Amino acid sequence: MRGRVIKIERICSRAGVIEEPAITSKGYQLADPAHGKNKHHAEFAVYAITLDDAANLIAKGFSLWMGAKGKRASLIAPKSLRIVRGQDGFAA
Template structure:
């Protein structure tokens, strides 16, 4: 896979519209698969500043928090995401 990452999409978004990767003041929020069933907890969050880095971590099995306006963020498994590159 080559090219710059321009978007990460959920393959089957929740009803009501598309979701985007959750951006916080620390960057995009992901969850490390090494911590198992507690990966959703805030203390296990991993933050990165670029979509290219998000894509690299998704390839390693990390899950990504995604959201849209008016909805709670959801933790999405990498197999349920599509990486769009230029």
């Protein structure tokens, strides 16, 4: 996998909305799979400062919180996410 992460998408978004990774003052919010069925609890949240950091955690099995304007964020499993990377040397 080459290039910087430019976007993380949900493969099948909810109808009529464009979901984006949930970002807080601490960074992008993810859930650690080590906590099993309790991984969605706030005390087990893990934060990534950049999309690249988030993508690395997703590759290790972490789930990502995603939301849309006017919609509550949901926890999305790694298999339901697509990592979009830019080409090396490409300036956006």
